[in-house]
Amino acid sequence: SPEPDVDPEQPPAKKHAGDVGVVVQHYNARPDVGVAQRETSPIIGLKSFNNWVKSVLISRFAHPALAASKVTVSRGTGRAASSRGKVLDMGCGKGGDLTKWAKARVAEVLAVDIASVSVDQARARWQQMRAPTFDASFAALDCYTEPLSKAFSPAKLGTPFDVVSMQFCMHYAFESIQKARCMLENVSRWLRPGGTFLGTIPNAEQLLQNLDSLPPDATDLTFGNDVYKIRFEKRRHKSMFGHKYWFYLQDAVDDVPEYIVVWDNFVQMAAEYGLHLKFREEFHDVFSEHREHPEFGPLMVRMKVVDANGESAMDEDQWEAANIYIAFAFEKR
Numbered sequence: 001s002p003e004p005d006v007d008p009e010q011p012p013a014k015k016h017a018g019d020v021g022v023v024v025q026h027y028n029a030r031p032d033v034g035v036a037q038r039e040t041s042p043i044i045g046l047k048s049f050n051n052w053v054k055s056v057l058i059s060r061f062a063h064p065a066l067a068a069s070k071v072t073v074s075r076g077t078g079r080a081a082s083s084r085g086k087v088l089d090m091g092c093g094k095g096g097d098l099t100k101w102a103k104a105r106v107a108e109v110l111a112v113d114i115a116s117v118s119v120d121q122a123r124a125r126w127q128q129m130r131a132p133t134f135d136a137s138f139a140a141l142d143c144y145t146e147p148l149s150k151a152f153s154p155a156k157l158g159t160p161f162d163v164v165s166m167q168f169c170m171h172y173a174f175e176s177i178q179k180a181r182c183m184l185e186n187v188s189r190w191l192r193p194g195g196t197f198l199g200t201i202p203n204a205e206q207l208l209q210n211l212d213s214l215p216p217d218a219t220d221l222t223f224g225n226d227v228y229k230i231r232f233e234k235r236r237h238k239s240m241f242g243h244k245y246w247f248y249l250q251d252a253v254d255d256v257p258e259y260i261v262v263w264d265n266f267v268q269m270a271a272e273y274g275l276h277l278k279f280r281e282e283f284h285d286v287f288s289e290h291r292e293h294p295e296f297g298p299l300m301v302r303m304k305v306v307d308a309n310g311e312s313a314m315d316e317d318q319w320e321a322a323n324i325y326i327a328f329a330f331e332k333r
């Protein structure tokens with residue numbers, strides 16, 4: 001294959017050591033496939049479902065915080081249109097949620113991720129959006145060891161965020177208490193009182209139950225199916241942090257180190273940063289609670305989670321993999 005283009009003006013990408021290095025390398029190396037190729041993924045049903053869950057979460061918990069925002073930008077296009085609110089997308093990846101922020105009629109998005117290649121792809125995706133309706137700034141940052149102020153100027157951070165979103169990425173912070181605290185500081189520091197912190201993470205209870213159901217003499221601590229596999233390093237872990245497993249998800253994640261998020265511990269820590277729990281739901285319950293909803297039911301058909309007859313696009317293995325995750329929302333007080 002051809003050598004990648006290297007811009008001599010750019011400083012060399014920062015090297016990350018240890019597990020973080022594995023995570024960064026993995027996400028940087030994943031190609032940014034277009035919409036058409038995405039449709040051919042063997043787990044497109046699951047990917048669509050995850051996207052639908054994020055849309056439900058954003059509509060229910062980010063839209064009200066944005067609507068109540070003091071940041072309003074009037075856009076002088078034919079029909080009077082105004083955008084409201086400011087979002088921090090932490091662990092933004094390749095910018096998969098940019099269209100969701102456009103639909104939320106947001107005024108400004110700040111997006112950060114440790115994987116600099118992904119950040120460049122996210123920026124390019126925003127630039128390629130047809131007449132982007134919001135301002136956006138992108139930066140590479142290890143959000144679990146470095147303050148957000150390292151990535152954005154005081155002027156950029158001057159107006160507080162209405163929403164901080166962390167989708168499928170917060171669990172990487174639970175390698176150590178220092179990282180989890182740095183992450184929470186970054187979430188809370190520039191979020192306005194009344195603002196929303198929302199996200200999606202693996203469901204520790206579910207993962208640990210599966211681990212416990214392995215035979216007591218098992219040395220290979222792996223469970224899963226054809227779509228996903230989880231391999232724990234050890235059965236028990238004394239600390240609330242650093243309980244490690246490797247995660248494989250077909251056509252998405254190749255054996256990347258992740259950490260258990262002990263839920264009650266997370267909620268208690270979040271409270272120390274003024275973040276109070278409003279919502280927590282397993283993905284299967286998000287499905288059953290919203291499938292008949294006047295807005296989210298039809299959205300499920302449009303997002304190809306189910307067909308017009310209500311047939312799921314996921315096979316059983318994908319459906320099982322879907323419930324590894326939970327969605328949450330907190331309010332800053």
Ligand code: SAM
Pocket residue numbers: 023024027090091092093094095096097112113114115118141142143144145166167168169172
């Ligand atoms: N939020 C995006 C989405 O929903 O499509 C991307 C999710 S991807 C599964 C996880 C992301 O977390 C990756 O892009 C990864 O680089 C990012 N991540 C992991 N550790 C991070 C850290 N320390 N700081 C910032 N981002 C991190």
